[in-house]
Amino acid sequence: MCGVVGVFGVQRAERLVAEMLFAIQHRGQESCGIASRNSRGNISSHKAMGLVKNVLIDDVLDRNSGDVSIGHVRYPTAGSSDIANSQPHAIDLAEGPHMAICSNGDIINYGEIRSWLEREAGFTFKSENDAELIGRLIAYHHVVKHDSIEDAILKTQQELKGAFSTLVILRDQLFAFRDPHGIRPLVMGNLDFDGTGLPQSEGTVFASEGCAFGIIGAKWVREVQPGEILRLQRGQPVQTVHLNPLQMRHCVFELIYFSRPDSETFGERVYEVRQRIGACLAKKDDDLVVDDDLVVLPVPDSSNFVALGYAAAKGARFTMGLLRNHYVGRTFIKPNQKSRDEGVRQKFNPLPGFFPGKRVVLIDDSIVRGTSLRKIVRMLKTAGAREVHVRIGSPRVIGSCYYGIDTPTKSELIANRMTIPESADYLNADSLKYMEIEDFNGVLASRPDFCFACFDLDYIYPPENYGIKTNVPTERE
């Protein structure tokens, strides 16, 4: 997963970009970067491994100052975790490096398009990253085939298969566009929008999540629509140059886990969706009797609102029984199992003296491998919990994601290796229940608009059609 932000037509736009990147740091902690266009028309960029506060320091921002700026936080999905694959990318056009690009999402026909560009245009790639591919495909249509920049982006949007929420600085313009299925979010805000009409390009901002706007005092305007290409240029209103949505396939995992609760994503308030998930889990849980010894606690932070919703619907006591060290980061977005294991031990600690004799309903957003949750259940039982009942705010994860979330191969997923009772045994839980896919009919305003492929294998772009081995296991249930 990654996050993008952009600012158009504001003095020292790079400062706002850095602030917004800090607000969406949860979307990627491996590397970050910024690219800005200054008043002389030069694009400069800087990217490095590490967190926003450590990378985008004053000196770096001063050297990459401009009135149009984009930025990116990354955790690796496709391509290794190194500086070459970090974003934004500066792309050479005929007259110099006048394009910078960053994107969120994975392109499933990456290999096919890259080979074609290497063969057809003789392009040399500097990374294995999707955003560079998008930029070079735009450059191919615009520079080699002499299409207008709008047509070049349109052809690129139509030729790519997969997820992309993308920002491009091209000469004095900024373009924002999304894949036609709207798999990853991208929202638009404005620093000076008076509500009387279309926002002017100057003062317009973009971010993967609306939670980035509050920190710079921007107002939420709307989503960039699936299949939409927006153009911003000086003295002009923000203009839609193309809009061609296909069947929506918003990533439901954004609402379950990834987005911050204070964001509004895909037309849903994230915290409200999570509360409804919790209420739904509680309604299916009649066999757990509420008494003084029953406590509901989340695996913080992504499960907090699910646990609140569960406790409220059940009339049970909610407690923050697990304390989280916020300096560790999100274990799911660590790049390997060793760093994830270390992260769990460093990250959580149970409240001392609280658990002896308690029956615990432990709420988590999802189970991927199960290794982290197993350690947490053991931690609670060691702390004295009499019973631990695990409730999961998503269906069983049975498939990998090819659209920008780093789920492991299918054979590593606990739901493909064990039945639910076997999983409960493995976790040392006294019971284990999940949300079902059909439960989301009552949770989401429009369930058919969402991708559930890692839960039901109904991929909009079936990976086997693109030469991707899916490591299909024997289904256990």
Ligand code: SF4
């Ligand atoms: S496969 Fe899962 S994680 Fe990937 S886009 Fe679909 S719902 Fe989201």
